Amino acid sequence: MRKRPINTGITRFLKDERFIEWKLLPSAELDKYWKDILQRNPKKREDFEQAERYFRDIIQFSLPVLPQEKKLEAMKCLKQSLRARNRRRVILRNVSVAVASVALFIASLFYFQHATDKPGGEPAFHDNYIVGNELDSENILFISGNKTATFQGNVDIKMQDDKTARVKSERAKEVEISMEEHAMNKLIVPHGKRSEVVLADGTHVWLNSGSTLEFPSTFSGDKREVSLTGEMYVEVASDSKKRFVVHASGYDINVHGTKFNVSAYSGVPSHVVLVEGSVGLQAEETREVILSPNEQAIYSTTTGTFETREVDVLAYTSWKEGYLTFDDTPVTEVLKQIERYYNLSFNLDDTVSFKGVTCTGKIILSENLDNVMTTLSLISGTEYERENRAIYIYKK
Amino acid sequence: MPSIKFSHIASTYNKYLDSLYAYALHLGFDEESAMDAIHDLFYKLCTKHASLDEIQNLKFYLFRSLRNRLIDHKRSTREFTGSSIPIHAHSRLQVENDSANPLPFHLNVTVEDELIQKEDAEEIRQKVENVLNRLTDRQREVIYLHYIQECSYEEISKIMQISVAASRNLVSKSIVKLRAASLTMALFLLVIT
Structure with missing residues (x-):
């Protein structure tokens, strides 16, 4: 009824x-x-x-809810307690068969006692798995002057003229956003999202997950300046009179009409990979470093200098085509990229046992996370399990 | 020795964690004790059994074990802090019935007001609160298990270790007494409306 x-x-x-x-x-x-x-x-x-x-x-009742991180922590803890117990059983069996030494026996007892008293507390008992969880999705923000527009899907922004930006978001109609002249704009792309921007001069920017780009509505003055945290691939429109400058954290990139990738995430070494043309890298108080095509410059925050080497540029730019390529890349590095791209969070700080586990191959950045994780386990020789929003990765 | 692998209980753990956690918090325990008890409960479950299939009714097994564990915890911490409790106070039942330090049970009601007017929602919320305040801790616990967790009275009687009749009668007996004063008035009002 x-x-x-x-x-x-x-x-x-x-x-x-x-x-x-x-x-x-x-x-x-x-x-x-x-x-x-x-x-x-x-x-x-x-x-x-x-x-x-x-x-x-x-009529409903409000129930206390355990935060997702606490939930994962608790699961990890239980898993470790159970593994510690299994290990203890193996140790005790060996001891009783061999009666090896009193010292070993005491050591194993101490080991067990520790493991059960403080499950998960000791880094020494860290097990051979990585745990990750899916985070809540955030919106893309486009801030122009004092106005903010939010978008759920990835966006394509085109600076139409000095007063309007045309914004097309996935599964939404194209909108026009009017801006103040000479206003500074900021595009914030959270983890799990990507965006493209065509700037006023025609420069094309692909912004990767977890990145923020600041750029003016029009480029007045004698330089075209943008600021970046995170990662972008950029094809700069050539203009011999106005040089294009990217402010990354700690250094500037001076461009003379070119295609390159900048990765400037906080907490990981920042680097620039040049695909075509020429760029100069200028950190404070150092001589400008000129990069040639197929070269990568890695910035060291401690010394404030660059280290350059030759690389396969595809490995650094393929993300904008929807796939990642790896060549003997540590699995933890790979997971860092996947975690940004899919808005996940892995406990990558205490994964000593994954040292030496590397990946070689290609991962298509499909919308289906299981496809991605299956590929990753194939090319890295690991196994994974997914339990609701948690992901476990084991060594084979 | 039998044992269940973590991967076999991970989904069960995930499924019941929220409701077990809420249960422990409603019973007046803090987050840490709640999480410790839940951890120990699953640890024991895994080490004592070879398969989850050995347990007939998992949900009530989990709720009952958690409840017992929490009561034991409460008793041991009280003994530990040296508060004056009679020597014979060893059974769980006595902890619950100990009027000086009963096992509390709290519930917070919310009323969905998208369906009805705000004032009505507030009035209903107030009325539900009145009802809840009039009940005993054990009755509120029955509501949590029956209304919120959708346990049957048979399961509730096993979880709370009382008879089926008692799990139902917990209801009427004490209410009759508590309500005696307000009932005459309420009935009178109903006749008028």
């Missing part, structure tokens, strides 16, 4: 404490009470039945 809109006849029951009590804690006494009332007032029966149906929709 369908529910009717709630009228006063229905709310009268919902506001009745005996009705509430009866619904929450039915008892013979209250059963009888309501039966009697309905017998005496048959006209109220319909309202009564509707009220009964509505009760569960309306």
Whole structure:
């Protein structure tokens, strides 16, 4: 039977404490009470039945919820306790068969005691797996002057003229955003999202997950300047009169019409890979380093200098085509990229046992995370398990 | 020795963690004790059994074990802090019935007001709170298990270790007494409306 809109006849029951009590804690006494009332007032029966149906929709209880990180931590902890126990069993068996040495016996006991008393507390007991979890999705923000627009899907932004930007977001209509002249704009792309921007001069920027690009509506003055945290691939429109400058954290990239990739995430070494043309890298108080095509410059924050080497540029630019390529890359590095791209979080700080596990091959950045994880386990010789929003990676 | 692998209980753990955690918090325990008890409960489950299939009704097994564990924890911490409790207070039941330090049970009600007017929602919320305040801790616990966790009265009686009749009668007996004063008034009002 369908529910009717709630009228006063229905709310009268919902506001009745005996009705509430009866619904929450039915008892013979209250059963009888309501039966009697309905017998005496048959006209109220319909309202009564509707009220009964509505009760569960309306009355809820707020329950304490455990944050996702705590949940994962607890799972990890249990897993470690159980593994520590299994290991202990192996150790004890060996000891009882061989009666090897008293010292070993004591050591194993101490080991076990530690492991059970403080499950998961000791880094020494860190097991051969990496755990990750899926995070909640965030929106892309486009901030122009004091206005902010938010988008759920990846966006394509084209600076139309000095007062308008055309923005096309996935699964949404194209919108025009009007801007103040000479306003500074900021595009914030969270983890799990990507965006493209065509700047006022025609320069094309691909912005990777977890990146922020600041750029003006029009390039006035004698330089074209943008600021970046995170990663972008850029094809700079040539203009011999106005040089293009990227401010990355710690250094500037001076461009003379070119294609290159900049990766400037906080917490990991920042680097520039040049595909075509020529760029100069200028850190504070050092001589400009000129990069040639197929070269990579890695910036060291401690010395403030660059180290250059030749690389396969495809490995650094393929993300904008929707795939990643790896050549003997540590699996933890790979997971760092996957975690940004898919908005996951892995515990990569304490994965000593994964040292030496590397990947070689290609991972298509499919929308289906299982495809990605399956490929990763194939090319890295690992196994993975997914439990709801948690992902476990084991060594084979 | 039998044992269950972590990978075999991971999904079960995930499924029940929230409701077990909420149960422990409603019973007045802090986050740490709650999580410790849940950890130990699953650890024991894995080490004592060879398969989850050995356990007939997993849900009530988990709720009952958690409850017992928490009560034991409460008793041991009280003994530890040296509060004056009678020597014979060893059974779980006595912890619960100890009027000086009962096992509390709290519930927070919310009323969905998208379906109804805000004022009505607030009034209903207030009424539900009145009802909850009038009940005993054990009755609120029955509501948590029955209404929120959708346990049957048979399961509840096993979880709380009371008879099926008692799990139902927990309801009427004490209410009759508590309600005596307000009932006459309430009935009178109903007749008028």
